Amino acid sequence: MPTLNLYTNVPVDAVISSDILKDATKSVAKIIGKPESYVMILLNGGVPIAFGGTEVPAAYGELISIGGLGQGVNGKLSSTIADIFQTKLSIDSTCVRSSGLMAQLSDQLQIPDAPLLEALQDEVVQVNGL
Numbered sequence: 001m002p003t004l005n006l007y008t009n010v011p012v013d014a015v016i017s018s019d020i021l022k023d024a025t026k027s028v029a030k031i032i033g034k035p036e037s038y039v040m041i042l043l044n045g046g047v048p049i050a051f052g053g054t055e056v057p058a059a060y061g062e063l064i065s066i067g068g069l070g071q072g073v074n075g076k077l078s079s080t081i082a083d084i085f086q087t088k089l090s091i092d093s094t095c096v097r098s099s100g101l102m103a104q105l106s107d108q109l110q111i112p113d114a115p116l117l118e119a120l121q122d123e124v125v126q127v128n129g130l
Helices: 014-032 071-089 105-109 114-119
Strands: 003-008 040-044 059-066 096-103 125-127
Touching: 003 014, 003 071, 014 040, 014 059, 014 071, 059 071, 071 096
Parallel strands: 003 040, 059 096
Antiparallel strands: 003 059, 096 125
16 A cells, blocks of 8 residues: 655645645546555644754655555656645645655565565665655
8 A cells, every 4th residue: 555654844734635645646546647545645734844954834745555556756756746736735846855665575575466466565675766
């Protein structure tokens, strides 16, 4: 199950939160090629964040997924998430950072069964470029 954890130091009200959750779910599903019903988004607003030594409006996102990530996908996803934050919370895209984590089990264990692969998603490695 792809899970996107989003953090921002900007307070987020219920209406904006709902919009961000909907937009992020659709974007993640489309970009990484997974059904929306598999995507989980967690949004944490009002979190203390310092960016560049200041407390300017900023955001951080971290996507964890089995498959679907890579250099081409990561850049597109980062840009899309930055656009959502800029549109919904007026956070400058230069103050949005993200990273991606992808479970690398299929190559290591050679398990072709997707449900079993998803059950083993605890082993996670860093994927650069998101």
